[in-house]
Amino acid sequence: MHSIEEKRVYGDRSGAVEAYVASSVGVVRVRVAGDTVGEFGLCDRCDARDVAATRTGTKAGVAIATDEDIRVLDATPAAESADERADDPTFVDTGFGPAVAVGYDGETLLAADASGRIARRVGDEWTTLADDAIETVTAIDGDLVGTGSGVYRVRDDELDHAGLTDVRDVSAAGVPLAATADGLYKLGNGWMTIREGSVDVVAADPRSDRNQLGRAHAVADRTVYAHDPADGEWQAMDGPDETVVGIDYGETVYAVSERGTFYAAIDGDGPGTWRSQTIGVGDVTGIAVPGTR
Incomplete structure (x- = not known):
């Protein structure tokens, strides 16, 4: 595995957006412009179990779930381009545990947490919605919570069970x-079957219109499937390997493999090929891009 103690730069970073990759050794910030990977480097050393991002207008947020705490990116509001932001914003603890x-x-x-x-974080305080009541939380996206006992939806200050079992991932967009x-x-x-058999990952473009599925992808048996908005079909993509x-x-x-x-x-959409770049970490757990919501 390559070391990334020092930042690495591949090509021009102008017009780039930032992606955050979580792994067992820390979070890697990757600057990408279209399908070209630019600068990347370790921006927080920790055991990152999950990562999430959001952006509304010029306000961006990135959070990581670690073995010590929920940490959030401490940075000035996002500017028009990555070049105008602080070069090295850091993650800070929130007190969740x-x-x-x-x-x-x-x-x-x-x-x-594991229990x-x-x-929910309101201001700088955490308000508990469920305590020791949910079996094995696996994913959170929007108002959806995926767990071993099914999908839950956040309603005001409560959680409502919405069906299914043994959920690995959820997407709310x-x-x-x-x-x-x-x-x-x-x-x-109700829940309608798209594909039978074990599925491990699902995601949809957060810019999708309400009640409309645009760009969306799923991973089953190491194959990535892409949703075609034109006909609603899901087609297997070529790679990654x-x-x-x-x-x-x-x-x-953008996608990341467990091996880094x-x-x-x-x-972009549909079956096609991928440009790849090893980013020097292993045991990767996820990716988040604070794009426009």
Whole structure:
């Protein structure tokens, strides 16, 4: 594995956006412009179990779930370009404690720990929504919480069980999606089956219109499937050749493998090829891009 003690630069960083990759050794900040990887380097050394990002207008947020705390990026409000931001913003503790999952519902931060406690951050304080009541939280996105006992939805200060079991991942943008041990589902008149069989990862472009599924992807048996907004079909993509553990969106589609390879889809949507770059970490757990919401 390559060392990334020093930042590495590949090509021009102008017009780049930042992606954050979580791993067992820390968080890697990767600057990408379209499908071209630019500068990348370790920006926080920790055991990062999950990562999430949000952006509304010029206000961006990035949070990581670590074995010590939920940490958030301490930076000035996002400017028009990455060049105008602080060069090395840092992550700061929030007082939640050790965590296994984190996500944003708009600008509101949600988190969960290994005991099943789920809380919302209001200002600088955490408010518990569920305490020791939820089995094995696996993912949080928007108002959806994926768990071993199914999907829950955040309603005011409570959690409502919304069905399914053995949920591995959830996506709230556009049309709610859930990846489970039994298949890939979308929420319509109840949960409707998209694909049968075990699915590990699901994601949709956060800029999707409400009740409309635009760019979306899922990972099943090491194959990445892309949703075609034109006909609603899901098609297998060519590659990547490593196990993908996270997907997010910017100008194109970005993915990361468990072994620490960063991928950018060359032609964006649909079946195609990927540009890849090893970023020097292993045991990767996810990716987040604070793009425009």
